[in-house]
Structures are given as C-alpha cells and as structure tokens.
Amino acid sequence: MSEVGQYKNFVRIISEFWNGVFLIEITGSFKELETFFKLSPPIFIRHVCPFQFKVDLAGQKDKQQLFAVLAELTRLLSKEKSFSIQLRGDKSSELRGFLQDYLVGKGFVLQIKNPVQIVSGIVKNEELYLGVSLASENLSSWAGGACHFAVEKEQISRAEFKLLELMDLGILQLPTQGNVLDIGAAPGGWSRILAQKGLQVVAVDPANLDSRLIENENIVHYKEIIQEYLAVEKKSCFEVILNDMKMExxxxxxxxxxxxxxxxxxxxxxVMTLKLPHIKVKQKIGKVKKILASEYRIIGMRNLFHNRQEVTAVLQKY
Ligand SMILES: C[S@@+](CC[C@H](N)C(=O)[O-])C[C@H]1O[C@@H](n2cnc3c(N)ncnc32)[C@H](O)[C@@H]1O
Known part of the structure; x- marks a missing residue:
C-alpha cells in the first residue's frame, strides 16, 4: 500500500479490511480523489469506492437503522441510470439480495453488467459500510477491480485476459483494421484476439503458436527472437505493437x-508487459519509464487483476 504515500496530503489509512483492502479517510470529496487519480493515475490501486454510510448490523431491532440508511442512500441514486450492487465480506450474498429487492422495489433499474451507478458495500464484524458512486469513478467497474471474464472454448492462453482487461478499463482502444506486431506471441492468445478483430498480425516468437492458429489467414508467425526480426524489418508498417515477452x-x-x-x-x-522483481519495484518502473520516454508517452500503466508479478503499460508513439 506504499502507493498511497503518493497521495499522502489527501489520504489516510484507517484500517485494513483484509489483505490489500483498506478503509481510508480522504480530506476532500470523492470527486476530488477521482480528479487526483486522473492527474496522477495509480499503478497498483485497482479499485476505489466511497462509503457514505455505516450501519451496525448487530443488535438492530427490525433493521431500523438499515432502513433509515437505505432511505438516505436512495437520495444519492438516480432512477434515470442503471445500478448494480457490489457487496463484499461476511454474509454479503444474503444482504445483496435484500438490497437489490429493496432498490428494485423502489423503482431503480438493476443492470448487473456495465451499470452506470454502483452501490458498494463491505461487511466486516457485523458492520456494513455502504456508498454510492458512478462506475466510472471507481478506477474499475468490477468489485475490487477483480474482473472475471468468461472462458471461451477457443481461448489459447490465460494471457488473453490481460488484453481483455486493458480494453475493459478503457486504457487500450484497438483500431478496427491495420497491422499489429505481437512480440513474444506464443502460444498465441493475444494474436488470436487481434486476428478475431480483423487485424493482420505478425507474431514473433521462437516458440510454437497453438496449432489452431496455423491456418489463420490473419496471422503470420516469424519463429525467431525479436532481436533477429528487428535486424531485418525496417518499414513503419504497424498501427499497434504488443509486447508480452518473458524478459527482464x-x-x-x-x-x-x-x-x-x-x-x-x-x-x-x-502495449508492454513489464516483468517486475520482488524488490525495488518503484526504481525498476522509473528506469523503464526513462528509457521509453524518448519515443513514447505513457497513456496508462496498471498492475492488472490478471497480471502476476508484472504491470502492463499502454504507450502512444510521439
Ligand atoms: C507469457 S508468453 C506470451 C503469451 C502470449 N501473449 C499469449 O497471449 O499467448 C512469453 C513469450 O515470450 C517469448 N519470448 C521470450 N524472449 C523472446 C524474444 N527475445 N523474442 C521473442 N519472444 C520472446 C517466449 O518464447 C514466450 O512464448
């Protein structure tokens, strides 16, 4: 959580709900925090949500306090925009059902996938924290930033989820046509997604691509290391370069x-995945940024839910 130190004039950690999930206090409004994050986007913070209410669930007669809070909460929600509930912690599925029925009963429009408004909550030790925000204010529209995509039967690698997550976060927009260089492409998950979108892919990797891609007309495989490929190819012919290489x-x-x-x-x-060490991570990221700075502007850099000991950066050529 050392990244919070970057926002230290604005943010104070109060407690840790569980590993990596913190209750923080902010000196300004949630809107201001959102602006802060826009100006200086966090790399390791995946999700943030406001709590305007706290309910003591123990010792409540007739859920009186909860109903009072819900009446307040409905004033923060708009009936013109869809909502969904993201509740985590003890007994959360039971409570989610109750809140959902309550809000739908009041005429609010439930939309589980891609809702505009989110009612966020955490239940811990019989205390319920509740809040309302726009999905776009939470750094990720998934609860806790944990995005779970359906596994397609055509999926080739788990790495595919990284690319899907980048697009879901809105950090990466792929063109609808053109050429892509996929560096470190094997077994071919990213190449598969690109080809499926109608892009022409040059996949460079000394390892084999999955056999299902061999006949794919949108993919050409150069079975060599990228250093060999770059020594020969000199034309500026790619709209996108992706690099998911297993490399320092x-x-x-x-x-x-x-x-x-x-x-x-x-x-x-x-797009570039940076494999990170376990120590001196900040220094490593700083050095990488310096190297890239002569050619690229960094649009976004995130430790994705689907990243392991790595972060993924989206770059724009100057
Ligand atoms: C994590 S895998 C990439 C997974 C891929 N993005 C996918 O979706 O299936 C990393 C790949 O980097 C490749 N690699 C490592 N060094 C390389 C180099 N110098 N040039 C090209 N590929 C390299 C490895 O052979 C390996 O296949």
Missing part, C-alpha cells in the same frame, strides 16, 4: 524503443 523489464524497454520506428507515424499505439 529494462531489456524489454530497450526493444520497445527500437521497435518504435516500425509504428506508423500518426496512430502508433503500443
């Missing part, structure tokens, strides 16, 4: 710098 982050950043010349002049977007 600084070495990988130098490759991204060299590869920048292959991006088309106007629209060039790149």
């Amino acid at each position: 982050a600084i070495e990988s950043a130098y490759i991204m710098r060299e590869a920048a010349d292959l991006l088309t002049e106007n629209s060039g977007v790149a």
Whole structure:
C-alpha cells in the first residue's frame, strides 16, 4: 500500500479490511480523489469506492437503522441510470439480495453488467459500510477491480485476459483494421484476439503458436527472437505493437524503443508487459519509464487483476 504515500496530503489509512483492502479517510470529496487519480493515475490501486454510510448490523431491532440508511442512500441514486450492487465480506450474498429487492422495489433499474451507478458495500464484524458512486469513478467497474471474464472454448492462453482487461478499463482502444506486431506471441492468445478483430498480425516468437492458429489467414508467425526480426524489418508498417515477452523489464524497454520506428507515424499505439522483481519495484518502473520516454508517452500503466508479478503499460508513439 506504499502507493498511497503518493497521495499522502489527501489520504489516510484507517484500517485494513483484509489483505490489500483498506478503509481510508480522504480530506476532500470523492470527486476530488477521482480528479487526483486522473492527474496522477495509480499503478497498483485497482479499485476505489466511497462509503457514505455505516450501519451496525448487530443488535438492530427490525433493521431500523438499515432502513433509515437505505432511505438516505436512495437520495444519492438516480432512477434515470442503471445500478448494480457490489457487496463484499461476511454474509454479503444474503444482504445483496435484500438490497437489490429493496432498490428494485423502489423503482431503480438493476443492470448487473456495465451499470452506470454502483452501490458498494463491505461487511466486516457485523458492520456494513455502504456508498454510492458512478462506475466510472471507481478506477474499475468490477468489485475490487477483480474482473472475471468468461472462458471461451477457443481461448489459447490465460494471457488473453490481460488484453481483455486493458480494453475493459478503457486504457487500450484497438483500431478496427491495420497491422499489429505481437512480440513474444506464443502460444498465441493475444494474436488470436487481434486476428478475431480483423487485424493482420505478425507474431514473433521462437516458440510454437497453438496449432489452431496455423491456418489463420490473419496471422503470420516469424519463429525467431525479436532481436533477429528487428535486424531485418525496417518499414513503419504497424498501427499497434504488443509486447508480452518473458524478459527482464529494462531489456524489454530497450526493444520497445527500437521497435518504435516500425509504428506508423500518426496512430502508433503500443502495449508492454513489464516483468517486475520482488524488490525495488518503484526504481525498476522509473528506469523503464526513462528509457521509453524518448519515443513514447505513457497513456496508462496498471498492475492488472490478471497480471502476476508484472504491470502492463499502454504507450502512444510521439
Ligand atoms: C507469457 S508468453 C506470451 C503469451 C502470449 N501473449 C499469449 O497471449 O499467448 C512469453 C513469450 O515470450 C517469448 N519470448 C521470450 N524472449 C523472446 C524474444 N527475445 N523474442 C521473442 N519472444 C520472446 C517466449 O518464447 C514466450 O512464448
């Protein structure tokens, strides 16, 4: 949670609900915190939500206090916009059902997937924290930033979820047509998603692609390391470069710098996964940013729910 230190004039940690989930106090409004995050986006904080209410669930007769809070809460919700409930902690499924029925009964529009408003809650030690915000204010529209995508039978690798998460967060927008260089492509999950979107993929990896991709007309595989490929290819012909290579982050950043010349002049977007050490993470990220700075502006950098000991950066060529 050392990243909170970056916002220390604004944020104070009060307690930890459970591993990695903190109750914080902010000196300004939730809107101001959102603006703060927009100006200086966090890398390791995946989700944030406001709690305007606290209910003591123990020793309540007739849920009186809860109903009083719900009456207040409905004033913060709009009937014009859909809502969903994201409740975590003890007995949360039981309580979620109750809250859902209550709000639907009052005429609010429930929409589980992609709701506009979120009623967030945490139940811990018989205390319920509740709040309302727009999904767009919470850094992620999934509870706790934990996005769970359905597994498709065509899925090739778990790495596919990283790409889907970047798009879901709105950090990455892929073009509808054009050429993509997929560096470190095997077994081919990212290439599969790109090809499915109608993009023409050059996949570079010394390892084999999944056999289901061999006949794919949108994918050409160069079975070699990227250093060999870059030594030969010099044309600026790619709209997008993706790099999910299993490689030390600084070495990988130098490759991204060299590869920048292959991006088309106007629209060039790149994605890079940085494999991180367990110590001195901040220094490593700082060095990578410095290396990339001559060629790219960093649009976003996040420790995704589907990242392991890594962060993924989205870059825009200058
Ligand atoms: C995590 S996997 C990539 C998974 C892929 N994104 C997917 O969706 O299936 C990392 C890959 O990086 C490749 N790799 C490592 N060093 C490389 C290099 N110098 N050039 C090209 N690929 C490299 C490995 O062979 C490995 O297949």
